[in-house]
Amino acid sequence: MNHSEINQNIVVALDIVILTIKDNLLKVLLTKRTIEPYIHRYSLPGGIVDEKLSLDEAAKNILKRDTNISDAFLEQLYTFGDLNRDKRGRTISVAYYALIDYSKLNLIPSKKYDEIGWYSLSDIKKMKFAFDHDKIIQIALDRIKNKIEYTNIAFQLLPEKFTLAELQQIYETILETSIDKRNFRKKIAELDMVVELNEYKKMGRMRPAQYYKFKERTKETILKANKWV
Amino acid sequence: MNHSEINQNIVVALDIVILTIKDNLLKVLLTKRTIEPYIHRYSLPGGIVDEKLSLDEAAKNILKRDTNISDAFLEQLYTFGDLNRDKRGRTISVAYYALIDYSKLNLIPSKKYDEIGWYSLSDIKKMKFAFDHDKIIQIALDRIKNKIEYTNIAFQLLPEKFTLAELQQIYETILETSIDKRNFRKKIAELDMVVELNEYKKMGRMRPAQYYKFKERTKETILKANKWV
DNA sequence: CCAAAAGTGTTACAAGTACACCCATGA
DNA sequence: TCATGGGTGTACTTGTAACACTTTTGG
Numbered sequence: 001m002n003h004s005e006i007n008q009n010i011v012v013a014l015d016i017v018i019l020t021i022k023d024n025l026l027k028v029l030l031t032k033r034t035i036e037p038y039i040h041r042y043s044l045p046g047g048i049v050d051e052k053l054s055l056d057e058a059a060k061n062i063l064k065r066d067t068n069i070s071d072a073f074l075e076q077l078y079t080f081g082d083l084n085r086d087k088r089g090r091t092i093s094v095a096y097y098a099l100i101d102y103s104k105l106n107l108i109p110s111k112k113y114d115e116i117g118w119y120s121l122s123d124i125k126k127m128k129f130a131f132d133h134d135k136i137i138q139i140a141l142d143r144i145k146n147k148i149e150y151t152n153i154a155f156q157l158l159p160e161k162f163t164l165a166e167l168q169q170i171y172e173t174i175l176e177t178s179i180d181k182r183n184f185r186k187k188i189a190e191l192d193m194v195v196e197l198n199e200y201k202k203m204g205r206m207r208p209a210q211y212y213k214f215k216e217r218t219k220e221t222i223l224k225a226n227k228w229v
Numbered sequence: 230m231n232h233s234e235i236n237q238n239i240v241v242a243l244d245i246v247i248l249t250i251k252d253n254l255l256k257v258l259l260t261k262r263t264i265e266p267y268i269h270r271y272s273l274p275g276g277i278v279d280e281k282l283s284l285d286e287a288a289k290n291i292l293k294r295d296t297n298i299s300d301a302f303l304e305q306l307y308t309f310g311d312l313n314r315d316k317r318g319r320t321i322s323v324a325y326y327a328l329i330d331y332s333k334l335n336l337i338p339s340k341k342y343d344e345i346g347w348y349s350l351s352d353i354k355k356m357k358f359a360f361d362h363d364k365i366i367q368i369a370l371d372r373i374k375n376k377i378e379y380t381n382i383a384f385q386l387l388p389e390k391f392t393l394a395e396l397q398q399i400y401e402t403i404l405e406t407s408i409d410k411r412n413f414r415k416k417i418a419e420l421d422m423v424v425e426l427n428e429y430k431k432m433g434r435m436r437p438a439q440y441y442k443f444k445e446r447t448k449e450t451i452l453k454a455n456k457w458v
Numbered sequence: 459c460c461a462a463a464a465g466t467g468t469t470a471c472a473a474g475t476a477c478a479c480c481c482a483t484g485a
Numbered sequence: 486t487c488a489t490g491g492g493t494g495t496a497c498t499t500g501t502a503a504c505a506c507t508t509t510t511g512g
Contacts, residue, residue: 003240003317010241010280011232012321051239051319055310079308079323081284088232090280092241094308094321165491182493183475205484206490394464411466412502434511435463465508474499481492 010090014058015046015133017077017097017140018067020105020118021157026173027118028137029066030127037087038130042119044137046093059096066116068106073099073156073220077140085132093131097140099156148174150224152193155214163201163209164188191223239319243287244275244362246306246326246369247296249334249347250386255402256347257366258295259356266316267359271348273366275322288325295345297335302328302385302449306369314361322360326369328385377403379453381422384443392430392438393417420452 018029030042045066049058055076064070074096081092119127124137148154154170168184188194193215200208247258259271274295278287284305293299303325310321348356353366377383383399397413417423422444429437 003315003320006240006277008240008277008280010278011235011237012239012241048235048237049239049310051237052312054312055308055321058310076307078305079284081278081287081323083281083283086232091232092284092323094310163491180476181491182477185492186494187474202483203490205488207482207492209491392464409502409504410464411504414465415467416501431510432463434461436465436509438464460512462510463508464510466506468504470501470503472499472501474497476497477495479493481490483489483491485487 010092011086012049013046013086013091013093014049014055014062015044015093015095015136016059016062016074017044017095017137018063018100019097019140019144019157020100020102021170021173022102022118024169024173025120026141027120028124030117030119031066032115033130041128041130042133043130044095044133045116049094055094059094059098063098067100069100069104072101073153077136077143080132080136082132093136095136095140097143099144099153101157101159103159145174150222152191152214152221152223160213161197161199161211162213163211164194165209167194167212193221193223239321240315241278242275242315242320242322243278243284243291244273244322244324244365245288245291245303246273246324246366247292247329248326248369248373248386249329249331250399250402251331251347253398253402254349255370256349257353259346259348260295261344262359270357270359271362272359273324273362274345278323284323288323288327292327296329298327298329298333301330302382306365306372309361309365311361322365324365324369326372328373328382330386330388332388374403379451381420381443381450381452389442390426390428390440391442392440393423394438396423396441422450422452 020027020029029045031045033039033041033043045062047058047062049055050061053061056074059074059076060070063072063074075098077095077097079092079094083090085091085093121141124134129137144153148171154167154174157170158166164185165181167188168179168181171184172179194212195215197211197213199211201211202208249256249258258274260274262268262270262272274291276287276291278284279290282290285303288303288305289299292301292303304327306324306326308321308323312319314320314322350370353363358366373382377400383396383403386399387395393414394410396417397408397410400413401408423441424444426440426442428440430440431437
């Protein structure tokens with residue numbers, strides 16, 4: 001079969017679940033659609049894939065376009081390919097998810113959207129979404145909840161310098177549990193992934209908290225060794 | 230943007246890494262191409278996605294077409310979207326992987342292929358592949374190696390009745406380790422996922438081995454609880 | 459009675475969990 | 486001096502790993 005003979009009518013879109021933590025809440029970047037279909041519903045940042053870009057490049061471009069961030073953690077999530085996802089015609093969406101440090105953020109409003117903003121999980125429960133974007137978000141949340149357990153991706157949500165309480169808060173927020181402070185610190189020390197700095201965060205009239213930084217900021221690392229079952 | 234105005238020239242393909250275990254070796258189903266491009270190289274079963282089928286349906290169809298199996302474990306793996314994957318034009322491939330019980334197998338030879346067959350990991354190392362199919366296989370192997378640790382997917386590689394030695398062999402083959410027999414049996418018993426049968430497998434002049442079956446044959450189950458880090 | 463794989467428990471070690479008090483600061 | 490979050494160690498429980506012998510069968 002020659003490629004030019006293929007008469008396949010599928011549009012390839014790409015959507016990104018961009019996550020951050022602000023005020024101890026996990027938040028998703030969403031836009032409110034101003035055009036049909038699904039006008040006035042919320043949707044993920046995304047677009048049609050430019051055929052001259054690889055999927056990873058296309059994802060980077062969208063992230064840059066909507067957040068002005070170009071070095072975040074960005075990973076493919078899943079490809080959504082049900083029929084009738086999009087009323088306009090057959091469309092599959094390659095979904096990605098990104099984790100960004102809120103302090104690095106610089107939102108770029110787009111003409112296409114009248115609202116672009118961060119919404120917490122409790123906001124999301126009440127909202128109506130375009131396409132299957134609620135499902136995409138749910139799968140992204142499941143993924144990060146799972147992945148934070150055995151990798152160091154929590155890094156991506158923090159600035160260069162952070163306190164151990166801040167790091168712990170990231171875990172608690174994502175896993176929706178509380179963690180014992182002493183056990184947490186013991187484990188982090190064992191993992192040998194952070195270095196203490198000689199700087200302290202002053203917070204009102206409390207004892208200042210020591211700042212730490214990650215040894216390897218960018219690289220995703222598997223922390224847990226495999227056991228056989 | 231109206232869908233009909235989109236002039237995007239990307240072909241959506243779908244490839245499946247079909248895995249089984251035979252003679253204590255993990256094997257992949259491959260075909261040798263008889264047409265250009267990549268003539269005489271090995272490739273995964275797959276094809277162009279029919280726009281009238283969802284991705285999951287398309288994957289099922291291909292699995293059925295090439296193995297005549299319709300109830301196997303089949304899960305989306307990853308979507309490969311680099312430029313120049315296919316010399317003929319821009320193509321992305323939504324890859325799936327499947328685990329099947331070799332004893333259920335009934336290969337359907339296709340005109341398109343002059344050889345369709347099972348190849349072990351040691352075979353694969355020496356072979357030349359079409360497209361990026363070597364990369365796809367590697368990612369499927371990584372996935373199953375990881376997933377066998379915390380789910381019951383090993384089920385899918387065994388027939389209804391099996392002995393504990395056979396189950397253990399599946400784990401040993403996939404994880405490429407040896408496991409202590411007593412510890413393995415203890416763990417399997419704790420997981421409460423198998424039931425003993427009053428049937429025994431006779432094997433020459435050795436003591437017969439008791440047959441077991443899985444409690445829930447079809448459902449994928451998460452076996453390991455999440456810890457916080 | 460021999461060869462071959464099936465089957466079975468206990469001990470030692472590592473990892474995870476639970477838990478309570480002192481410290482440093484600014485108001 | 487007091488209120489607040491930062492910072493620390495130890496005992497207990499659970500899970501994992503190491504290890505050797507008896508059983509059943511057919512030839």
